[in-house]
Amino acid sequence: MAFEVIGNDITISMAAEAGQLQLNAFEPIIAHSLFESLAHLTAACDTLRTRCVVGITANVARMRATVDHSIGLVTALNPYIGYDAATNLAADALNSGADIASLVLDRGLLTASELETILQPDNLTRPRRNPAEGG
Known part of the structure; x- marks a missing residue:
């Protein structure tokens, strides 16, 4: 399907180049190739949806574990605990394999409630002002 769509694209490009202004004698092949590609792409999207996407469910526990062990969480903590x-x-998380939250609590950098508030998904996915600047 992809090769045929690519071939149709080449056909359309060449036919458009070969035409004479508004009197393009190649418009029928342009239209045919375009509509054929649209039909193929529509069928491919439908097939992907029904055979690959429908029924996929998230493994919430695995996703939570991945987030908890993400070193990227320090970016969200940076305004609260400082860059250093x-x-x-x-x-330390990279070297030890420990999660960021455990290390923060072990070092007493934040309380558990502060950490929970900072690392809530809603707080991580919305823009906010830097707390150091009063926001």
Whole structure:
């Protein structure tokens, strides 16, 4: 399907180039190739949806574990604990395999409630002002 769509694209390009202004004698092949490609792409999208996408469910526990062990969380903590502490946390998490939240609590950098608030998905996915700037 992909090769045929690519071939149709080449056909359309060549036919458009070969035409004479508004008197393009190649318009029928342009239209045919375009509509054929649209039909193929529609069928491919439908097939992908029904055979690959429908029925997929998230493994919530695995996703939570991946987020909890992501070193990228230090980015969200940076405004609260400072760049140096965040950098040290990232390095230690990478070396030890420990999750960021455990290291923060072990070091007493934030309380459990502060950490929970900062690392809530809603807080991580919405823009906000830097707390150090009063926001």
